[in-house]
Amino acid sequence: MSTTHTGKIDIIKAAASKINEVDFENLSFGSVFTDHLLECDFINGEWQKPVIKPYAPFLLDPSARVFHYGQAIFEGMKAYKDESDDIWLFRPDENFKRFNNSAVRMAMPEVPEDVFMNGLNELLRLDEAWIKKGKGNTLYIRPFLIATGQGVIANPSDDYKFMVILSPAKSYYSGEVKVLIAEHFSRAANGGIGAAKAAGNYAAQFYPTSLANAAGFQQVIWTDDATHTKLEEAGTMNVFFRINDTLYTAPTSERILDGITRKSLIDMAKKEGIAVEVRPVLVSELVEASKNGTLKEIFGAGTAAVVNPIIGFSYKEVYYELPKIENSYASQLKDKLTNIQHKLAEDTFGWTVKV
Amino acid sequence: MSTTHTGKIDIIKAAASKINEVDFENLSFGSVFTDHLLECDFINGEWQKPVIKPYAPFLLDPSARVFHYGQAIFEGMKAYKDESDDIWLFRPDENFKRFNNSAVRMAMPEVPEDVFMNGLNELLRLDEAWIKKGKGNTLYIRPFLIATGQGVIANPSDDYKFMVILSPAKSYYSGEVKVLIAEHFSRAANGGIGAAKAAGNYAAQFYPTSLANAAGFQQVIWTDDATHTKLEEAGTMNVFFRINDTLYTAPTSERILDGITRKSLIDMAKKEGIAVEVRPVLVSELVEASKNGTLKEIFGAGTAAVVNPIIGFSYKEVYYELPKIENSYASQLKDKLTNIQHKLAEDTFGWTVKV
Incomplete structure (x- = not known):
């Protein structure tokens, strides 16, 4: 793994890509994830430095609030690649706004725009090989925020984890x-x-x-x-x-x-x-x-x-x-x-x- | 750590107890946990063998259903110790029944009675030193069930984790x-x-x-x-x-x-x-x-x-x-x-x- 430190975000690259293991013609929606994810923790009232790192399981305490009181929100977005290999998002500002509206309703901290948007853009650039050209091929984007604070008392958490994971997709529903x-x-x-x-x-x-x-x-x-x-x-x-x-x-x-x-x-x-x-x-x-x-x-x-x-x-x-x-x-x-x-x-x- | 294998449950004991670090006169509700927890996984349509093991964080995939779709239920119970050092539960059958009613409503598998009840009893016996005598002293019991299956598609999970964690408690609310x-x-x-x-x-x-x-x-x-x-x-x-x-x-x-x-x-x-x-x-x-x-x-x-x-x-x-x-x-x-x-x-x- 190589690590890049920039002013805004740390990037830890996966040692090897899993992309060759994936059959892009037979994707089951939401089941395959790209090599990296974006993570940013909220601790002691402050957003920490975001990091892009290899997609992997992470540790949580058994008393984490998300397990007991359901403080958790998400968004669904998609990225597309055009014939010139440029990557496009569709109305991402609307997802960002709605994400933070959801956060407020669930008594969670709003995610800063640069963490959400710049973090997502960096992540998409790093995993751009996972976005395939051609109509119907998309990269489904799942930003989510969960309460990681410990303690089984029904109050809002002090700590949170924001993540973005990416999943290559064909179409969601099939059949009549x-x-x-x-x-x-x-x-x-x-x-x-x-x-x-x-x-x-x-x-x-x-x-x-x-x-x-x-x-x-x-x-x-x-x-x-x-x-x-x-x-x-x-x-x-x-x-x-x-x-x-x-x-x-x-x-x-x-x-x-x-x-x-x-x-x-x-x-x-x-x-x-x-x-x-x-x-x-x-x-x-x-x-x-x-x-x-x-x-x-x-x-x-x-x-x-x-x-x-x-x-x-x-x-x-x-x-x-x-x-x-x-x-x-x-x-x-x-x-x-x-x-x-x-x-x-x-x-x-x-x-x-x-x- | 010592490991005990019985027919019904595996017990892995903590190397050392944390009990001496705890101020039992100044407990903040739901914030301190005992040395052990009960865990039982549901995989491929079957409940696995339950295990009692040291309380510790555990790994989950970023796409675990509990984070995205909130498939999670819990119960709240208490254990009490009388003057003869016997341990008592209050109407545990009611909690067990309600837990499984909640499971059905949330499209989750019902937890078998022997996993819930025998597991809980074994756990309480192992951590009995955490239950203090005297009115007002209780051990709060938190059974919970979360969806651990992977994939960001809004369907019930295939896999689940049942856990019981224990927290010594005084009283919940204070003040007027x-x-x-x-x-x-x-x-x-x-x-x-x-x-x-x-x-x-x-x-x-x-x-x-x-x-x-x-x-x-x-x-x-x-x-x-x-x-x-x-x-x-x-x-x-x-x-x-x-x-x-x-x-x-x-x-x-x-x-x-x-x-x-x-x-x-x-x-x-x-x-x-x-x-x-x-x-x-x-x-x-x-x-x-x-x-x-x-x-x-x-x-x-x-x-x-x-x-x-x-x-x-x-x-x-x-x-x-x-x-x-x-x-x-x-x-x-x-x-x-x-x-x-x-x-x-x-x-x-x-x-x-x-x-």
């Missing part, structure tokens, strides 16, 4: 997705943490999702917990509905994540002349639109999957199948967005940022 | 406790995980509690997230209200933890001839009772604090002070319960179990 509309379970409370990318929000969905899986559905569309009448998110994604030629999606709120793919799709759709209405969408509207033939599409939107078309939904034990549509909004918007991300189309929005 | 009744924030959703001892439930409370702290209140009394009209829990405890000579507490539900101290207090109060009503209690009732002088007491109930009297509450920026009462229900019930736990009074309920 049928969803179950939640009639009992829910993912977020009013005045809760649904809008934060808090670790605990995700584990809470696993059991209801496993019940849906057992019934033959890949995901759950979450509804508001008080009345289960309003459609909120699909699995870990925001959700869009096309009724006639208008796209509908719920407004962001304390219960609904302010998705970056969501807002990018809204802006793109408007620019394409597609009518978009951001307002609460009722389950009853969806059922009615399906019955009268005006429901054309449902799709999820998120960083991992980008756009994930849904072929049907179940509500109160009735299954509603969606029509098969040529040139769907889902496919049009996904194509346009991934072209911008991969620098195959002009980025008139100014969303892509060169590393 | 004023509470703020939640008007905006909340701790649990209908159809959510409020009834599980899931790690993520606790971090979610830190920020609202820090706002309450800054306003001069030690805890928040949580209300239902939909209407904020029903009183649910106080901080990390169940909550009781005494109006005239009747005790009121909310029924357990998906939003409210089925507290073992809570249900023990209900049984004890009934036996003492105190009227107890388990029903939703409205904020408006509390305010009204305070105004007309019938509100006598509010107290929290939980394993760590046992009974925690509250001296006043704030709602809509009005502070309501409680009367100072001699021989309060809180002090009577706390005294009786801790006497049972410490084997200073007859346990007519059959709650105490010898290790």
Whole structure:
């Protein structure tokens, strides 16, 4: 291992790369990691010097707060390589802002911009061989922050660890997705943490999702917990509905994540002349639109999957199948967005940022 | 270190005890741990052989699911030593049952009874010198289960680690406790995980509690997230209200933890001839009772604090002070319960179990 000291960051290089062991054509999402990671500790009220070092397990005390009280947040981002071997990020400022919004909600320290952004850029440059060219090839970026302070008392931790790990990816979901509309379970409370990318929000969905899986559905569309009448998110994604030629999606709120793919799709759709209405969408509207033939599409939107078309939904034990549509909004918007991300189309929005 | 192999459990003893470094008269809750811990891994669908070994940090992969998706649950229990040096647990079967109920809700494997109970008993016997005699001295027990499987994909982990760590304790809360009744924030959703001892439930409370702290209140009394009209829990405890000579507490539900101290207090109060009503209690009732002088007491109930009297509450920026009462229900019930736990009074309920 060679070590580089710069003013801002220490870099400890791996002795050898694992890259030749990886089959880039057969990647299982989120399971393979690059040679290095970024780490920065928060101790005694201060951020320490960040370090890039070989990806490896690390030691934690059994009483670390993250194990007992779930103080943990993350982001999901992607890097892309264009035909000139330049590396690009998509709206990274939005991820950085949301990361620190999540930190505040979970009583964790905000990560300084230079630690997050410069650290990430250095890491991407060092592991750039892991970013493959060509549409569909991406490097999934996972920044996360965990409470490392010791002690089993339900108070915010004094110490934290910020890390960024990188995972080469193809696509997140595959196959046809049928969803179950939640009639009992829910993912977020009013005045809760649904809008934060808090670790605990995700584990809470696993059991209801496993019940849906057992019934033959890949995901759950979450509804508001008080009345289960309003459609909120699909699995870990925001959700869009096309009724006639208008796209509908719920407004962001304390219960609904302010998705970056969501807002990018809204802006793109408007620019394409597609009518978009951001307002609460009722389950009853969806059922009615399906019955009268005006429901054309449902799709999820998120960083991992980008756009994930849904072929049907179940509500109160009735299954509603969606029509098969040529040139769907889902496919049009996904194509346009991934072209911008991969620098195959002009980025008139100014969303892509060169590393 | 000496290693013992038995059929059921491996025991690796610490080379030396840390016990002489500990000031048992000045313990900060949950900050000091005994010489050993219990560990049992779940790998490839099977629980491995449990091991008792020296308390020490352990290695985890940066992509471990517990960091990213919050699959983590815990319990809080206590051990007591009587005047004959016998060690006692209080209703451990209830903790074991609730632990596995939490596991199911968080899509985690249930821990086998022999791993949990026999493992705990062996651990307590080995570290018995850490349990001090005398009322007020306890050994706080923290069983927990975390997702150790690797991969940043929002699915349940394949691998888990169960651990039990022990911390000698005096009392949890000190000083007078004023509470703020939640008007905006909340701790649990209908159809959510409020009834599980899931790690993520606790971090979610830190920020609202820090706002309450800054306003001069030690805890928040949580209300239902939909209407904020029903009183649910106080901080990390169940909550009781005494109006005239009747005790009121909310029924357990998906939003409210089925507290073992809570249900023990209900049984004890009934036996003492105190009227107890388990029903939703409205904020408006509390305010009204305070105004007309019938509100006598509010107290929290939980394993760590046992009974925690509250001296006043704030709602809509009005502070309501409680009367100072001699021989309060809180002090009577706390005294009786801790006497049972410490084997200073007859346990007519059959709650105490010898290790």
